[in-house]
Amino acid sequence: MTAVSADTGRTSQAAAAIRHHYDVGNAFYSLWLDRSLTYSCAMPAGDDDTLEAAQERKIRFHLDAIGAGQATSVLDIGCGWGAVLARLAETHRVARAVGLTLSDEQAAYVRDRGYPGVEVRTDNWLDYEPAAPFDGIISIGAFEHFATPADPPAEKVRLYREFFRRCHGWLNQGGVLSLQTIAYANMSRDDASAFMQREIFPNADLPTLAEITAAAEGVFEVRSVSNGRLDYAWTCERWARRLRSRRDEAAGLVGPETVARYERYLKLSALGFRMGKICLLRIVLRPYDQRYFAGSGDRRYFAGPGE
Numbered sequence: 001m002t003a004v005s006a007d008t009g010r011t012s013q014a015a016a017a018i019r020h021h022y023d024v025g026n027a028f029y030s031l032w033l034d035r036s037l038t039y040s041c042a043m044p045a046g047d048d049d050t051l052e053a054a055q056e057r058k059i060r061f062h063l064d065a066i067g068a069g070q071a072t073s074v075l076d077i078g079c080g081w082g083a084v085l086a087r088l089a090e091t092h093r094v095a096r097a098v099g100l101t102l103s104d105e106q107a108a109y110v111r112d113r114g115y116p117g118v119e120v121r122t123d124n125w126l127d128y129e130p131a132a133p134f135d136g137i138i139s140i141g142a143f144e145h146f147a148t149p150a151d152p153p154a155e156k157v158r159l160y161r162e163f164f165r166r167c168h169g170w171l172n173q174g175g176v177l178s179l180q181t182i183a184y185a186n187m188s189r190d191d192a193s194a195f196m197q198r199e200i201f202p203n204a205d206l207p208t209l210a211e212i213t214a215a216a217e218g219v220f221e222v223r224s225v226s227n228g229r230l231d232y233a234w235t236c237e238r239w240a241r242r243l244r245s246r247r248d249e250a251a252g253l254v255g256p257e258t259v260a261r262y263e264r265y266l267k268l269s270a271l272g273f274r275m276g277k278i279c280l281l282r283i284v285l286r287p288y289d290q291r292y293f294a295g296s297g298d299r300r301y302f303a304g305p306g307e
């Protein structure tokens with residue numbers, strides 16, 4: 001089965017699953033996320049840090065990883081409500097920043113901000129065809145949504161490899177991919193919570209670190225990997241506390257059942273990170289030179305001088 005036929009149908013399922021979670025409403029998320037509406041693991045300096053500062057530090061980590069100071073074009077795959085795009089436009093004055101999301105509400109929110117040089121698209125990366133390559137790519141908290149529980153492990157790796165190959169093709173010489181994702185750690189996917197898979201993130205399955213590195217092999221060099229699982233426990237606990245303190249307002253917006261579901265999900269997630277069942281990977285990747293791709297048929301790397 002070719003990559004294209006295997007992925008037909010995947011994009012519409014993914015869009016429906018994303019809408020289930022992210023189109024609950026911008027007003028609801030703004031009650032408990034930080035001001036920038038960043039919806040991914042923060043990097044707190046210590047237990048007393050504020051969510052705002054910790055999210056800012058995380059965004060800075062990824063911008064530094066791709067060298068945003070020197071970049072003129074950046075792609076954000078899974079841009080959420082646009083916190084990274086905002087920094088690219090306002091702090092780095094990057095001429096072209098493109099964000100991909102599957103959520104109409106998120107896309108509308110980013111468009112309304114009118115950031116200069118920013119384009120937001122409701123496109124799955126599987127369907128995206130950029131007009132020109134980028135100096136850097138950031139993807140935070142989207143990789144978790146790429147595979148489904150129905151995908152056998154080999155299919156997950158194939159799909160992740162497709163992601164890496166496309167990112168490779170979309171990068172200019174010297175470009176870097178900064179990836180952040182939750183992954184299974186001391187648990188197998190058979191032990192995944194049915195509540196999370198059915199009610200919170202339908203049709204999504206986490207990767208393992210081994211699947212990610214197998215998929216990247218020969219395409220990207222792994223420059224660094226770090227595990228911020230306790231940072232994510234901290235982040236979920238902060239979100240849960242903030243949601244609890246605005247429970248009545250939240251219930252007025254989305255109903256008490258949805259609020260209870262979110263409180264349960266944030267509590268379970270924090271526990272999973274604290275226990276090391278799941279982890280939070282920050283992976284900085286540099287493309288291997290196209291000429292040296294394994295199996296590309298190009299033998300220049302192996303050929304002797306003058307050949």
Ligand SMILES: C[S@@+](CC[C@H](N)C(=O)[O-])C[C@H]1O[C@@H](n2cnc3c(N)ncnc32)[C@H](O)[C@@H]1O
Binds near residue numbers: 018080125
């Ligand atoms: C948890 S949010 C993270 C948002 C943002 N990066 C942040 O840190 O706040 C996940 C984002 O990934 C997007 N996403 C998930 N799967 C995607 C796909 N296949 N193609 C494009 N975007 C995707 C969702 O629409 C959403 O914007």
